[in-house]
Every structure is written in structure tokens, then in C-alpha cells.
Amino acid sequence: MKESDQVLFELRFYEISAGQGDRMIKRFKTVSAPLFERYGGEVVGAWTSAESDRIFAFMLRFDDSSSRDEIWEKYHNDPLFIEARAEQKQIIESGTSTLLRAVEL
Template identity: 30%
Template sequence: MIHELREYTATPGSAAALHRRFADHTFTLFARHGIEMVDFWSDRAEPDRIVYLVRFPDEDARARAWRAFGQDPEWLEVKAASEAHGPLVATMTSRVLDRVPYWEPVPEAAAVLPTEAPASAGTEPAEAR
């Protein structure tokens, strides 16, 4: 398994439109082409900066997925429409990452944060609050 870290800097005033394009179109197209999203962030210090991590089984799968995505007629249409008044992305960097052999990843279930407070939340003794 390989991971790819991608960082985008939106053109001035375009960050919201870039986020909308990801949310409304790009994630679906990624899934269609085997680009598995791991996580997605915005940068607190630089709000025009978007960072995300994807993964692939191997380098061949990565190359095939990006090639197919880049040639997808729906992507080409979405990109053209979203950039009708100018480009949304000023810069983009990509880094392919390999896991080091001495790191054991956290099991996915252990890394998931609860979406709701446990049923006992708010019932702990006052001294524990």
C-alpha cells in the first residue's frame, strides 16, 4: 500500500469554490477511479491551503487511477465549469509516501472518534468534572 499526500493552494478568493468542487464532484470521481480518500484537511494558518491523503495498492494502480481521472469526461466538464472565471488552484504539490518498517499503524477502528457522547456522559461525579 502506498499513500500520496497532495497539497493545493487556492488562488486568492477561490478556496470556497475549490472546497465545493471537491465536496460536490471530485470525491465521487475519485471513488469511480479507485482513488481511495484517507483524510482531508484545511490549514488553520493558511485557509487557502487544502491537504489530503489518498492511498493505492501499488504504483501501477496509482498511475492508472490518476490517468483515468484526468481523462474522465465528467471531470473535464466539472473542471472547465468551475474554472470559467479563472483557475481555482495556484499551486499543487504531490508526495508519494512509503510507510517505514518500524511503524505499526493504529488499527482503523481504534482511530475512529465517537460521533456521540457515551450514554453515561454527564453522569460522572462532580469531582471528576
């Protein structure tokens, strides 16, 4: 099986503005998670840091790299995301992500 055909997990970390944790969680529940699910992405989970109230993380599962690209494109072009983009800029200071593949144990 080619690597591009393997299931991918995307782990995303965000540093959020001070005092914006509840707002970030609400936005994720009402905008991000529904959009990912609408377009075929699976939200594996979402977390806040036990060490900092300014860290929010979530993980997505994609069937393969091409489905990831398609889902993200649809997500970014959805009117709900476009409408919420200004709010996102007030909440999120920075973000990082990494793509992961499962290993057999």
C-alpha cells in the same frame, strides 16, 4: 515485496486563489472525491490549513504504483473532470504532491 507492489499514499497540497476556499471544498466533494472512489482510489482525508485560508490538502491511498497510474489516467479522462477543468484553473494557483510509503513503528 517489491517497492512497486507496496501500498502508496499520495499527499497533495494546493495553493488556492484568495476567497476560493469554499469553492475548492465543494469541487473536491462533488468532483474529485467521487471520481477517485469510482475508479478505486481511497480518499484518506482532506484538510484546510489552520494557518492560511489559501491552502487545501488531501491524501489518497493506492494499492500499488500501477493502480495509482491507472486511477489517475481514468480520473483525467472522465467527462466530469474534463468539464470541471476550467473551474479548477480559476480556483487553484499551484500544487505539489509527494508519494509516501508507510513505515512500521
